[in-house]
Amino acid sequence: MNVDRFLGWGALVLALPVAAASWGFGLGSPKSPGAGFWPLVVAVVTAGLGLALILRPTPGAPAAAGGSRWEKLAIALGTLFFYVVALEPLGYLLTTAIVLFVQFRWVEGRTWLSTTITSTSAAVITLILFRVLLKVTLPLGVIPLPRGW
Numbered sequence: 001m002n003v004d005r006f007l008g009w010g011a012l013v014l015a016l017p018v019a020a021a022s023w024g025f026g027l028g029s030p031k032s033p034g035a036g037f038w039p040l041v042v043a044v045v046t047a048g049l050g051l052a053l054i055l056r057p058t059p060g061a062p063a064a065a066g067g068s069r070w071e072k073l074a075i076a077l078g079t080l081f082f083y084v085v086a087l088e089p090l091g092y093l094l095t096t097a098i099v100l101f102v103q104f105r106w107v108e109g110r111t112w113l114s115t116t117i118t119s120t121s122a123a124v125i126t127l128i129l130f131r132v133l134l135k136v137t138l139p140l141g142v143i144p145l146p147r148g149w
Contacts, residue, residue, distance in 0.1 A: 002057055004053045004057035004058050005053060005054050005057050007050075007053055008049075008050045008051065008052070008053030008054035008055075008057070009050065009054060010050070011046050011047070011049060011050030011053065012046075012047055012050035012051060012054070014046065015043045015044070015046040015047035015050060016043075016047065018039060018042070018043040018046070019039075019040055019043035019044065019047065021036075021039070022036035022037075022038075022039035022040040022043060023036055023040060024036065025039070027040060072106075072107045075102065075103075075106050075107050076103065076107050079099045079102045079103055079107075080099075082095075082098070082099065083095055083096075083099045086098075087139055088139050088141075089141065089142075090139075090141045090142055091138075091139045091140050091141015091142055091143055092123075092127060092130075092138040092139050092140075092141065093123050093124070093127050093141065093143050093145075094123075094141055094142060094143055095141070096122070096123040096126065096127070097119050097120055097122075097123035098119075100118070100119035100122055100123060101115055101116070101119040103119075104118055104119055131145075
């Protein structure tokens with residue numbers, strides 16, 4: 001069984017109890033959707049995608065996940081753990097830039113220049129979006145921000 005079929009079965013097995021539980025929350029009407037409407041939509045889409053992976057896996061998909069996939073997964077999970085731990089002391093801007101840098105460079109394998117530009121600009125753009133436009137309070141950390149931010 002290749003990886004695509006294995007993940008397809010996993011998605012299908014996960015989607016079925018979610019669909020059953022969301023049905024129990026109530027779907028509501030088209031004008032007033034109930035609490036179970038969106039979870040049911042997500043479960044149906046997940047089940048459909050799972051079935052697609054089971055029935056038509058990617059040609060040439062590896063038979064088993066190699067060591068590099070596990071290494072990338074470990075890096076990705078480690079950066080998420082780092083983000084949770086470092087967000088308050090380092091602040092949103094620096095922590096987001098570091099996490100994105102590691103993800104782009106060592107998980108995605110991008111070049112140093114692309115990684116630096118993308119991670120820095122994404123951190124700054126999202127900071128402006130959240131702090132200035134949406135007025136969301138974010139941890140400031142060690143990098144001083146302009147007055148009024």
